[in-house]
Amino acid sequence: KQEVTQIPAALSVPEGENLVLNCSFTDSAIYNLQWFRQDPGKGLTSLLLIQSSQREQTSGRLNASLDKSSGRSTLYIAASQPGDSATYLCAVINAGNNRKLIWGLGTSLAVNP
Amino acid sequence: DAMVIQNPRYQVTQFGKPVTLSCSQTLNHNVMYWYQQKSSQAPKLLFHYYDKDFNNEADTPDNFQSRRPNTSFCFLDIRSPGLGDAAMYLCATSRGGTVGEQYFGPGTRLTVT
Numbered sequence: 001k002q003e004v005t006q007i008p009a010a011l012s013v014p015e016g017e018n019l020v021l022n023c024s025f026t027d028s029a030i031y032n033l034q035w036f037r038q039d040p041g042k043g044l045t046s047l048l049l050i051q052s053s054q055r056e057q058t059s060g061r062l063n064a065s066l067d068k069s070s071g072r073s074t075l076y077i078a079a080s081q082p083g084d085s086a087t088y089l090c091a092v093i094n095a096g097n098n099r100k101l102i103w104g105l106g107t108s109l110a111v112n113p
Numbered sequence: 114d115a116m117v118i119q120n121p122r123y124q125v126t127q128f129g130k131p132v133t134l135s136c137s138q139t140l141n142h143n144v145m146y147w148y149q150q151k152s153s154q155a156p157k158l159l160f161h162y163y164d165k166d167f168n169n170e171a172d173t174p175d176n177f178q179s180r181r182p183n184t185s186f187c188f189l190d191i192r193s194p195g196l197g198d199a200a201m202y203l204c205a206t207s208r209g210g211t212v213g214e215q216y217f218g219p220g221t222r223l224t225v226t
Contacts, residue, residue: 103155
């Protein structure tokens with residue numbers, strides 16, 4: 001059974017720092033991995049999707065990597081800003097089931113001015 | 114802009130009084146999902162439609178029903194809300210097929226009094 005873990009559960013950094021959020025999964029047979037952002041009381045915003053055949057994806061200050069064999073993904077945020085404060089969730093779709101997301105519990109990020 | 118729209122954003126209902134939440138999409142996606150998310154928890158998939166094909170999760174209570182009258186709209190009906198059904202309800206869509214990326218609406222916050 002696929003399990004997704006995100007460490008740390010919470011992170012507080014000063015503005016301007018580069019930071020890394022971690023996501024690990026137990027079954028490497030995934031179809032893709034998706035990173036989301038959730039602001040308090042709001043819906044989910046898709047940040048990056050990495051297909052199983054890809055190693056990384058970039059969007060602006062965000063870079064997500066995928067190492068399927070070791071069951072790990074990282075989300076790198078460059079030059080963090082207070083507006084980056086939110087909860088970041090990762091989720092995978094298992095190979096053979098391209099509709100159901102298996103979720104981590106998220107990392108709550110606070111970027112302090 | 115193409116998007117996923119949920120109405121209302123906030124809904125208050127009384128214990129046992131049926132309530133309907135709505136979701137619409139302009140993405141013309143084949144798949145529509147309903148999730149329930151409680152505080153500090155990951156989203157929990159309730160069910161999804163692939164076109165008109167309904168797929169219920171095994172642990173979704175019978176109290177929850179869904180309708181998809183056409184490609185653009187999907188409804189979540191809660192027949193007899195209990196206090197434990199208070200949560201954020203998230204609608205999402207995806208193209209299905211081999212893509213899998215899910216796009217979320219802003220959510221409806223349900224309060225049960």
